[in-house]
Amino acid sequence: MTRLFIVYRVLALVVGVLLLVGTVGFVLKYGLEDGSGLQQLGEDLTPVWLVHGWIYMVYVVVAFVLSQKARWSIPQFLLMMVAGLVPGLIFWVERRVAERLRADHPELAKR
DSSP states (O other): OOHHHHHHHHHHHHHHHHHHHHHHHHHHHHHSOTTOHHHHHHHHTTHHHHHHHHHHHHHHHHHHHHHHHTTOOHHHHHHHHHHTTSTTHHHHHHHHHHHHHHHHOTTTSOO
16 A cells, blocks of 8 residues: 555544544533533543644645545545544545545555
8 A cells, every 4th residue: 555545544543533532522521410420531531622633634634635646526525524523434434435546546555
């Protein structure tokens, strides 16, 4: 696999995990009674959003470069962007991107 493709896949998984952890923390923080142990855990997970934001910005740049090299349309790139903002969606999109890249541009996804 090319380095760009590997970086994209790693970033997609990291962004996806951070998004899920952040979402769980959000639900715990705002969905439970103040002062409970789980509510405090949700409060402690708040910095995950900051980390997700920074890594998501790197993901956006890498996804843009990858979509340009593959000569994909703007809607494909936008789907890649939205996937980093909807919990769980990025795992499906990452799989679809990998399949499409292997089919359309095997030189970018060499093993």
